[in-house]
Amino acid sequence: MSIEVYWGSGSTPAWRVLLALAAKGVPYESHLLSFSNRETRTPEFLALNPRGKVPVLKNGDFVLNESLAILAYLNREFPSPPLFGLSPEETGLVWRSCLEYVGHGDPAFSVVARPLLFGQSEAQAQAIRDGLPAVYAELDALNAAVKDGFLVGGTLSAADIVWFCGLHFLQRAATRPAAANFELGLLPFGDRWPNLVTWAAKIESLPGYLETFPPHWLTSDPPSSPHLR
Ligand SMILES: N[C@@H](CCC(=O)N[C@@H](CS)C(=O)NCC(=O)O)C(=O)O
Known part of the structure; x- marks a missing residue:
């Protein structure tokens, strides 16, 4: 089974999930949805999350929304490195x-x-x-x-x-x-x-890391730095 992630550029809850997957080195299938094209409101997406919000994670038949819940799930599914402490x-x-x-x-x-x-x-x-x-x-x-x-x-x-x-x-x-x-x-x-x-x-x-950075933040005018300064 492979992990699928539905996310939107500039959504910090969605970014959390991409970063956790990067930290754990877990590959995933990316579904980048456009907010402006209302892709979080399609029947297909609402079937995954009736609230119409990203992120949503899919692993086979298991579907989960809410970024912190997803981080906790990923931590059990892919324990290394641990993201919720050792004790x-x-x-x-x-x-x-x-x-x-x-x-x-x-x-x-x-x-x-x-x-x-x-x-x-x-x-x-x-x-x-x-x-x-x-x-x-x-x-x-x-x-x-x-x-x-x-x-x-x-x-x-x-x-x-x-x-x-x-x-x-x-x-x-x-x-x-x-x-x-x-x-x-x-x-x-x-x-x-x-x-x-x-x-x-x-x-x-x-x-x-750079692949997780919100893509439209890099291409906007002015662009955002992917590095905190
Ligand atoms: N508490 C949720 C917040 C999710 C959320 O608010 N997502 C926003 C983007 S930051 C969204 O998908 N908005 C799309 C919409 O309302 O159409 C989480 O942590 O996952």
Whole structure:
């Protein structure tokens, strides 16, 4: 049986799955869906995920949506290298970090990033400015947490993958033309949060990393760097 992945360019949940597969060296059949062509709304895709969201992973007859569930599944199916820790404590810490991203990191980043990415920055200008302190707080905490290498246990885990995709999402937003109207104080990340750049470089050196990078981010004007700076 072979793994199939349905994903969309620029979807950070989908990117998590591609990165986990790259980390584990698992080949897969790629189904890149176009959001603008509403390919997540076709009857064929809705039969796989009635919510119409990527990522979806298929392994034979088994179909799974929700990126964190997919990461956990892949980790059982392909145990090496482990992405959810080696001990009960590490497993708990990896899950905590993933869920802290979902519950705290992503909401903070989204207040700033989404309006810049989706043409809402004028209407949301005050919300962007008001949201910046929460972003700085998340970045301060992450910068401290990765100072010795990775987030949990000294090796790459699902937690690193989840936060990494979120940071690139933030970097992408901060390099859109609309961002020039704001003093975001984010880029280059390395000026204020140097550990983040060192840590990200280790993930960016995974074999096959560039193939996982959202393709339209590379071809847009201006393009996004596949490297955190
Ligand atoms: N919680 C889900 C989020 C999935 C999600 O929101 N996917 C978005 C892209 S980031 C999507 O497929 N949107 C397509 C649509 O709504 O048509 C996960 O982690 O997998």
